[in-house]
Amino acid sequence: LETATPEACCQRELQSREGMFINKEACLSGTERFQNRQGCYTVILNSFETYVYLAGALAIGVLAIELFAMIFAMCLFRGIQ
Numbered sequence: 001l002e003t004a005t006p007e008a009c010c011q012r013e014l015q016s017r018e019g020m021f022i023n024k025e026a027c028l029s030g031t032e033r034f035q036n037r038q039g040c041y042t043v044i045l046n047s048f049e050t051y052v053y054l055a056g057a058l059a060i061g062v063l064a065i066e067l068f069a070m071i072f073a074m075c076l077f078r079g080i081q
Contacts, residue, residue, distance in 0.1 A: 010035060
């Protein structure tokens with residue numbers, strides 16, 4: 001039983017449609033080293049886990065700036081009275 005590997009599963013030098021294949025013939029013949037074996041959900045989840053800490057740090061930074069601005073506004077308000 002021969003399993004046909006779709007061309008879309010072959011690894012490229014740049015992960016885009018325009019990127020050159022690393023080794024198209026070996027990929028289509030079934031060599032797993034030249035194939036993308038992970039599904040889209042797994043790849044998206046891994047990239048999300050990579051950037052979740054950056055997003056959290058950015059949110060904490062914005063929160064600190066907002067808190068400082070609120071305290072500054074309160075000090076200005078008390079100075080006017």
